Amino acid sequence: MYELQDVSKRFGATQALHPLSLRLPTGRTTVLLGPSGCGKSTLVRLLNGLLIPDTGRVLFDGKPLPRDTEALLPVRHRVGYALQGGGLFPHLSGEENVTLMARHLRWPAARTRERLATLVELTRFPADALARYPAQLSGGQRQRVALMRSLMLDPDVLLLDEPLGALDPLVRHELQGDLRAIFARLRKTVVLVTHDLAEAGFLGDGIVLMRDGRVVQQGGLADLETRPADPFVTRFIQAQRPVPGGGVVA
Amino acid sequence: MSASRSSHAWGLLLTLVLAACGGGSPGSGDDVPTVRVGSKKFTESVILGDMVTQLARSTGARAVHRRELGGTTVLWEALRRGELDVYPEYTGTLRQELLSGRKLPDDAALREALEEEGLRLSAPLGFNNTYALGMKEAEAERLGIRRISDLLAHPELRFGFSNEFMDRADGWPALRERYRLPQRDVRGLDHDLAYRGLESGALQVTDLYSTDAEIAAYGLRVLEDDLHHFPAYDAVLLYRADLESRAPDALAALRRLEGRLSEAEMVKLNARARLERTPEAQVAADFLASTLGITAEVRGESLSARIWRRTREHLFLVAVSLLAALALAIPLGVLAARRPRLGQAVLGLAGIIQTVPSLALLVVMIPLLGIGSRPAIAALFLYSLLPIVRNTAAGLSGIPLEIRESAEALGLPSRARLWRIELPMAAPSILAGIQTAAVINVGTATLGALVGAGGYGQPILTGIRLDDVGLILEGAIPAAALALLASALFEAVERAVVPKGLRLRAESESR
Numbered sequence: 001m002y003e004l005q006d007v008s009k010r011f012g013a014t015q016a017l018h019p020l021s022l023r024l025p026t027g028r029t030t031v032l033l034g035p036s037g038c039g040k041s042t043l044v045r046l047l048n049g050l051l052i053p054d055t056g057r058v059l060f061d062g063k064p065l066p067r068d069t070e071a072l073l074p075v076r077h078r079v080g081y082a083l084q085g086g087g088l089f090p091h092l093s094g095e096e097n098v099t100l101m102a103r104h105l106r107w108p109a110a111r112t113r114e115r116l117a118t119l120v121e122l123t124r125f126p127a128d129a130l131a132r133y134p135a136q137l138s139g140g141q142r143q144r145v146a147l148m149r150s151l152m153l154d155p156d157v158l159l160l161d162e163p164l165g166a167l168d169p170l171v172r173h174e175l176q177g178d179l180r181a182i183f184a185r186l187r188k189t190v191v192l193v194t195h196d197l198a199e200a201g202f203l204g205d206g207i208v209l210m211r212d213g214r215v216v217q218q219g220g221l222a223d224l225e226t227r228p229a230d231p232f233v234t235r236f237i238q239a240q241r242p243v244p245g246g247g248v249v250a
Numbered sequence: 251m252s253a254s255r256s257s258h259a260w261g262l263l264l265t266l267v268l269a270a271c272g273g274g275s276p277g278s279g280d281d282v283p284t285v286r287v288g289s290k291k292f293t294e295s296v297i298l299g300d301m302v303t304q305l306a307r308s309t310g311a312r313a314v315h316r317r318e319l320g321g322t323t324v325l326w327e328a329l330r331r332g333e334l335d336v337y338p339e340y341t342g343t344l345r346q347e348l349l350s351g352r353k354l355p356d357d358a359a360l361r362e363a364l365e366e367e368g369l370r371l372s373a374p375l376g377f378n379n380t381y382a383l384g385m386k387e388a389e390a391e392r393l394g395i396r397r398i399s400d401l402l403a404h405p406e407l408r409f410g411f412s413n414e415f416m417d418r419a420d421g422w423p424a425l426r427e428r429y430r431l432p433q434r435d436v437r438g439l440d441h442d443l444a445y446r447g448l449e450s451g452a453l454q455v456t457d458l459y460s461t462d463a464e465i466a467a468y469g470l471r472v473l474e475d476d477l478h479h480f481p482a483y484d485a486v487l488l489y490r491a492d493l494e495s496r497a498p499d500a501l502a503a504l505r506r507l508e509g510r511l512s513e514a515e516m517v518k519l520n521a522r523a524r525l526e527r528t529p530e531a532q533v534a535a536d537f538l539a540s541t542l543g544i545t546a547e548v549r550g551e552s553l554s555a556r557i558w559r560r561t562r563e564h565l566f567l568v569a570v571s572l573l574a575a576l577a578l579a580i581p582l583g584v585l586a587a588r589r590p591r592l593g594q595a596v597l598g599l600a601g602i603i604q605t606v607p608s609l610a611l612l613v614v615m616i617p618l619l620g621i622g623s624r625p626a627i628a629a630l631f632l633y634s635l636l637p638i639v640r641n642t643a644a645g646l647s648g649i650p651l652e653i654r655e656s657a658e659a660l661g662l663p664s665r666a667r668l669w670r671i672e673l674p675m676a677a678p679s680i681l682a683g684i685q686t687a688a689v690i691n692v693g694t695a696t697l698g699a700l701v702g703a704g705g706y707g708q709p710i711l712t713g714i715r716l717d718d719v720g721l722i723l724e725g726a727i728p729a730a731a732l733a734l735l736a737s738a739l740f741e742a743v744e745r746a747v748v749p750k751g752l753r754l755r756a757e758s759e760s761r
Contacts, residue, residue: 045655048659050655050658050659069663069664070663072661073661073663074661075661076658076659076660076661077661079659081656081659081660083652083655083656084652085652087652087653087655087656088653088656089653089656089657089671089675089751090653090675090751090752090754091671091674091675091749091750091751091752092749092751093751100660100662100670101660101661101662104662104666104670133750133751133754134751135751135754136754149660159659
């Protein structure tokens with residue numbers, strides 16, 4: 001679905017991404033994994049044109065991503081996007097957030113209603129909470145609304161930037177389960193950003209481990225564990241294992 | 251391309267608004283000539299203006315009187331632009347101030363110079379209202395001061411002069427030079443406040459006009475101008491030359507005032523208006539009846555009718571200027587938020603406009619827009635820009651990055667993002683800016699009276715002139731009430747316009 005060719009990005013004095021080439025396979029869930037500041041969020045923003053690479057190019061469906069904002073619009077309709085905290089519009093209710101694009105594209109009301117019902121069922125969102133405003137929703141509910149909003153136009157690709165980052169562990173655990181079920185059911189191309197190894201292993205078909213704007217290793221979780229490309233891979237994995245000797249920090 | 255179309259639309263709207271407040275010319279289809287009379291904002295000028303108005307009416311002409319305009323230049327410009335036909339003036343003012351650059355030696359040269367401007371002078375009305383210096387009689391007696399030269403021996407005296415006298419070429423600077431006066435404690439203030447300063451002892455010497463009603467009332471001694479510094483200020487009527495062909499009968503009637511007003515007569519008339527609080531129109535009518543045998547009807551207006559008329563005038567100034575400001579300031583605010591560098595320039599310019607004193611701005615507007623509501627609306631419009639532009643820009647820039655990014659990533663075009671996301675989210679800030687502008691606007695609009703725009707400023711101006719607190723309150727109380735009302739109105743609008751989701755957020759944040 002995506003192919004990145006020698007793509008790099010710099011912000012002022014910081015080289016956020018060194019030139020890198022990467023293929024993101026269609027219908028699979030790829031997890032961009034790494035510590036904060038490794039460039040994974042920059043990478044995901046290159047995929048929907050929120051950022052434009054300094055060098056190289058991003059191929060979407062075999063064609064280079066247009067730079068012109070007007071020409072990017074149809075691409076963005078095919079690429080759903082949700083970020084940490086949901087990025088919900090506070091002045092719109094949950095339902096209005098989800099159906100905003102449908103209204104903008106003047107979908108018939110029946111079609112919008114039908115699609116909304118499908119999404120509510122898919123994300124196991126309580127239908128009576130649709131009329132609530134973001135300020136009245138729990139963190140988990142907000143994330144579900146954001147997910148519905150990104151799926152509203154039935155996009156080919158789903159980009160999720162730390163979608164579970166701001167949630168407490170119980171809600172996070174529940175949503176991880178739901179997300180895996182949703183990915184399995186929809187078979188969309190998913191790119192998910194996280195710094196959590198367990199989450200990456202649980203949700204991803206493949207993992208891209210990044211550090212300091214470079215890809216360190218690409219493969220399954222087992223590959224990273226058994227055939228680390230770099231001592232950093234082992235250190236990163238070790239750091240997220242339970243503490244030896246019972247796993248409980250007194 | 252869409253940007254240029256929308257700016258075209260704003261321009262059209264502004265044009266409409268300005269045309270709406272122009273009011274059109276007072277002339278109508280029939281043959282009845284119209285005489286537009288002006289007067290300065292002191293009692294003598296208003297009485298003369300009323301006499302002229304009533305005389306013109308007595309010939310069947312239509313006459314309007316723009317009373318109490320703020321300053322000589324305002325009237326002079328309005329006369330030259332043809333927005334006034336006639337106003338009472340003084341030869342000294344014309345020679346020393348308005349045409350001071352020409353160094354005119356006598357009145358014949360003055361007439362010639364005015365002819366070039368298309369203006370003419372009547373013969374003198376009879377009295378010379380020149381500048382003079384005055385002190386409390388008792389104090390002058392105690393210090394032994396009779397002549398201006400006597401002031402040289404008393405450098406500790408406190409002087410308070412009208413602002414005009416402080417600034418004009420033949421005023422304080424020239425007087426000081428001529429007599430070599432040593433006093434250092436010299437301040438400028440409103441002429442009407444100077445008398446009260448003398449009374450309270452805050453001042454000891456002030457400038458007077460030789461026909462001031464207060465000379466007798468306050469027990470003042472007029473100091474002899476022993477070096478003959480002050481020139482003659484013979485009262486005359488200054489009118490447009492075209493009045494001779496346009497309204498010959500009315501002009502002939504006005505000129506019946508020539509030579510009919512002695513200094514003693516004028517002091518008496520001034521005293522009736524200022525000290526006995528007889529309306530100027532009545533004073534003028536009584537004089538015309540007794541001297542020229544002309545009866546004029548003086549229409550009174552009830553308090554409620556006056557307040558209602560001024561409320562309409564005031565609301566008109568505020569509403570038109572605020573609407574026009576909205577139409578320009580909100581797009582400018584959007585531009586400022588989207589192009590930060592351009593935004594700095596826009597905000598800087600609006601900030602500079604804000605620092606221009608309102609009176610100066612009004613006077614600057616007169617050559618462009620004349621007198622009446624137009625310059626007042628233009629000035630209020632300019633003053634309203636900054637709060638609205640700044641709050642619009644701040645409201646838009648304050649939208650969190652993740653929300654702007656989400657809107658962009660959804661594939662909403664720029665214009666839809668503005669209407670569906672950005673403006674609704676900035677609404678509370680924008681409304682607060684409009685509210686600020688409206689409240690400032692209601693207060694500043696009272697200055698509109700200085701350029702003949704009417705409104706609540708008119709009784710305030712008259713009240714200050716006549717030292718009449720009741721009249722001042724007649725303008726000040728409704729103005730304060732209107733400001734509170736405007737503020738309350740915008741709070742109601744905020745409840746109606748600000749999306750519920752935003753109010754929820756504000757509540758949860760304030761908890």
